[in-house]
Amino acid sequence: QSALTQPPSASGSPGQSVTISCTGTNSDVGGYNFVSWYQHHPGKAPKAMLYEVDKRPSGVPDRFSGSKSGNTASLTVSGLQAEDEADYYCSSYAGSNNWVFGGGTKLTVL
Amino acid sequence: EVQLVESGGGLVQPGGSLRLSCAASGFTFSRYWMQWVRQAPGKGLVWVSRIKSDGSTISYADSVKGRFTISRDNAKNTLYLQMNSLRVEDMAVYFCARESYYALDVWGQGTTATVSS
Numbered sequence: 046q047s048a049l050t051q052p053p054s055a056s057g058s059p060g061q062s063v064t065i066s067c068t069g070t071n072s073d074v075g076g077y078n079f080v081s082w083y084q085h086h087p088g089k090a091p092k093a094m095l096y097e098v099d100k101r102p103s104g105v106p107d108r109f110s111g112s113k114s115g116n117t118a119s120l121t122v123s124g125l126q127a128e129d130e131a132d133y134y135c136s137s138y139a140g141s142n143n144w145v146f147g148g149g150t151k152l153t154v155l
Numbered sequence: 156e157v158q159l160v161e162s163g164g165g166l167v168q169p170g171g172s173l174r175l176s177c178a179a180s181g182f183t184f185s186r187y188w189m190q191w192v193r194q195a196p197g198k199g200l201v202w203v204s205r206i207k208s209d210g211s212t213i214s215y216a217d218s219v220k221g222r223f224t225i226s227r228d229n230a231k232n233t234l235y236l237q238m239n240s241l242r243v244e245d246m247a248v249y250f251c252a253r254e255s256y257y258a259l260d261v262w263g264q265g266t267t268a269t270v271s272s
Contacts, residue, residue, distance in 0.1 A: 048199075048201075077257075079257035079258075081257070081258035081259070083200070083259070085200070089264070090250065090262040090263060090264050090265070091192075091200065091250065091252075091259070091262050092262070093258050093259060093260050095258075096255075096256050096257065096258030096260070097256055097257065097258070100256075102258075102260060132199075134199060134200050136200075136202070136258075136259070138257050141214070142205055142212060142213075142214035143202075143205075143214055143216075144190070144202040144205060145202060146192070146199065146200045146201060146202055147199070148199045149199035149200065
């Protein structure tokens with residue numbers, strides 16, 4: 046049950062695009078299309094931004110998109126806005142009813 | 156309104172116990188898998204435990220296996236986490252979350268467990 050690997054930080058200017066990676070193994074990210082992404086503003090409840098790799102829950106802007114290649118999933122935020130500044134976490138089903146999260150990426154909007 | 160509200164956090168000495176509760180409202184609780192996720196101070200989210208809609212399937216992170224017990228009462232729309240033999244490293248904000256399509260689509264605000272002598 047090792048954590049998925051995310052970069053500790055990412056940044057971009059308003060209007061730009063930024064991509065956050067999430068690397069796991071054949072036993073989690075690479076083995077299932079059950080990768081999800083969460084936005085977390087400290088002190089608040091985390092919010093699901095993507096599920097099943099690239100699906101957006103109702104209400105999530107289409108500026109948020111996801112993809113997966115092999116053992117690495119990615120979250121792309123296009124047209125960065127100030128309110129996008131937050132911590133982002135990936136998560137994956139890891140088989141045998143287990144789950145795993147990434148270490149989190151702090152996104153800064155410059 | 157779909158809502159999850161955690162309670163039961165507090166200060167406990169190492170080796171002590173806490174029982175967290177998560178009250179669900181606004182949806183049919185008995186139809187959903189539920190999970191507990193925690194966040195230690197200054198750290199990231201970490202998966203803790205998962206329980207099937209009818210309570211028949213349960214799983215735990217290795218770090219809490221044998222010490223924590225997840226359960227649910229569908230008649231009371233409530234999820235529980237019994238935490239025994241608490242360690243300093245268990246100190247965290249504990250979130251309950253609803254699972255849908257292998258993602259956590261509804262989260263509570265969290266309850267804080269402080270483990271300190």
